[in-house]
Amino acid sequence: MTTTRFAPSPTGYLHVGGLRTALFSWLTSRHNKGEFLLRIEDTDMARNSKEAKDAILKAFDWVGMGCDGEVVYQSKRFDLYEKYIEQLLVEDKAYKCYMSKDELEILREDQMAKKERTRYDGRYRDFIGTPPEGVDPVIRIKAPRQGTISFVDGVKGEINIAATEVDDFVIARADGAPTYNFVVAIDDALMGCTEVIRGDDHLYNTPKQIVVYKALGFDLPNFYHVAMIHNEQGKKLSKRDGATDVMEYKTMGYLPEALLNFLVRLGWSHGDQEIFSLEEMIALFDPNDINKSSSNYNLDKLLWLNAHYIKNKPDSELVELLKEFGVDLEGNDKASLLLSATKERGKTLVELAEQIKLITDAPTQYDEKSAKKAFKGEAKEILSAFADMLALAKPTSKEAFHSVMEKIVEDKEIGFGKIGMPLRVSLMGSMTGSGLDEIMAILGVSETIKRIEKAIATIKANFVM
RNA sequence: GGCCCCAUCGUCUAGCGGUUAGGAUCCAUGGUUUUCAUCCAUGUUACCGGAGUUCGAGUCUCCGUGGGGUCACCA
CATH class of the missing domain: 1.10.10.350 (Arc Repressor Mutant, subunit A)
Known part of the structure; x- marks a missing residue:
């Protein structure tokens, strides 16, 4: 059985880039008649919010990508993670590190000055003796000190990263809270994820997570690292680049099917086909076909797709959608006439509503x-x-x-x-x-x-x- | 900076050793339409550079260049 997942951290709205990887995951599970799970990564109590979580769920609801089973919250699984930390400690696969944040900072500055990769030097890895007073230890996992960590990425191919690039990273903070790379590996394994599809920016987390998988004896899933979406300047998409919040597209009058169709073609294709219904996407999508290179975000095509989907949308659905844009055609016997007169000149629901008002409202002045x-x-x-x-x-x-x-x-x-x-x-x-x-x-x-x-x-x- | 990844029209992409390098979008032009839009037709525009391998390279290899990602007790 194929199981995929989307695992956002609730620190803000759902980003269009996030929606694309979610879509890829969702399609992969649907294609294989498997499951698509949602997990909220809220281990950082200081940064996450309920509002953000709700906003993300709402966006999923709008695009119509349902998830299977219960939503998993990492914040509710701390006991579980603690058990595994304990286990690793007992098995001597992890250890307490008494290095203070200040000491770490000094080490880092020193490495930077020498133009070396900044990383923990493993000074407490085999520490025997009396630990220093007054410092709550963090727990670090024992990562391999030599060799190469390799894995086959479904998008990029074989990835080899030298063990020296991966340090004994922290799996539990001084206050006992587990860290990201540790819990992700555990949850993905426990939730039975077979295909892990995520952004390119997680590529370097993968060797760390593999260390956890191996230490805990879990089977590795297949990894797919999808290249980022850039703005028109070739930089990472940011808030300054216009709409990045999925729900903004709803306000701007885009149809979810247009957005999804637009997004699926960013990094994936099927010959010359441009228009994909959800059913077609499900039938044709394969994460192994995802492109290696990053793509630039340009809304021209989205607008064209949106116009296409508006033109082909049944009147009854349009009437319903238009209500949110200040046009209520419910029960209006001229509704279909009105829509056939305007459907083809509104690229968004906003424009369509304007076109309709242009007819229904008598001109107050002449151009x-x-x-x-x-x-x-x-x-x-x-x-x-x-x-x-x-x-x-x-x-x-x-x-x-x-x-x-x-x-x-x-x-x-x-x-x-x-x-x-x-x-x-x-x-x-x-x-x-x-x-x-x-x-x-x-x-x-x-x-x-x-x-x-x-x-x-x-x-x-x-x-x- | 170290490490990793990437590189075909402005943009999204097809291509998987032999093609007039294809499609879409955008833009321009023409046609249809009383106007606009739609629709249809036509057109401009691309293999980052350099070495190799090969009879033959956008496709394979290496180097360079450019871009991106990542280097937390964030996720």
Whole structure:
């Protein structure tokens, strides 16, 4: 059975980069009909918060990536970790180190001055004698002193790191609290994780965790280290680079399926395919296909994908989603007409809502440039005649409105633009937007005439002769 | 700085020793559309550099360069 996991520390919101690795993990488990577990890494009591934890869970909920089983909290497992620390101490695989933080700092500065790698020198590794007074010891694990720690990474291939690069790192702080690399290894093993998919920045933690696995006699999982996502300058994605909080995308009017589709293509591909439904991703994804190189974060494609998903979303779902953006079409018999008129010109739900309001809300003013162009000449007379024809014909459908337009063009022997331009500005306030027949069908005869009359009044007021 | 990783159009990527180096996005142009958007068509743009291996290298090796990651009693 394949088991994967996502293990965020609750120190902030869910980051888009984190969401991508979570997605990779989730897809891997789903592809293999295994389990996807969530573990909250909250061993650092000083830094984590409940708000952050809730925010992360909420983001998972929004994108629809469910996890299996109970969420695991490391803070509730301290007894368990303590047991293993004790075990290692008894087996002489770990030891108490009485070096003070100050002493450590001096050692580090010294190593830095010599341009050496900074690391603990192992001075208490085989210490026998009386420990110094007044210092609470930390527990350090005995890491191999020579040789190479090797593992096969599913993304990068074989990784070899000299044992000299890995020091006897701390597994329990002076206050007894266990540290990250220790608990991760234990939890991953105990939770039965078979594939550990995580960010590249954990690559150097892996040899340390392998030391723990070996000391405790656990089987190693398969590791996959996914390269980072960079900003457009090639640096690590940071808050300054715009939206990094997953939930910001919701506010900006993105659909979760678009975000996921965008993210899955960062570092993974399947031939020339660009559009992936969740089902397709699950069917096709394999963590061994993840790219080695890092990718740059550029939102152009996300916008395109979002537009695609909006265009193909059922009206009923759009109506529901639009509510959060100030447009309530629930029960509106013009809803589908309104959506078909606007769906293709809103790349985000925010834009879609704006487009809809542009039709439903009568223009309070006319775009100056458009009015100047559209309201000149005989526009007033044409509009007036058109309003009369509408009053007479009382069209109700898009087609019927279109016929009236055709008729005036014919009767007056004018081009379509002669009626189209002034009509558009009268109805929408500017020269762009959905099809006029669609707009009129949505507004109905009386509202259409009302807007035309208002425009005529404006023309009279501004173009007095 | 030590160690580790990476390197194809601006961006996301295909390629897995022999291709006119493909797709997508972006941008530009044209067509459709009364306008805008959509849609369709066309176009510009890439193998970081240098040695090797080979009949032949974007693909393999080495060196260089550039970029990134990491060096905690954080996770």
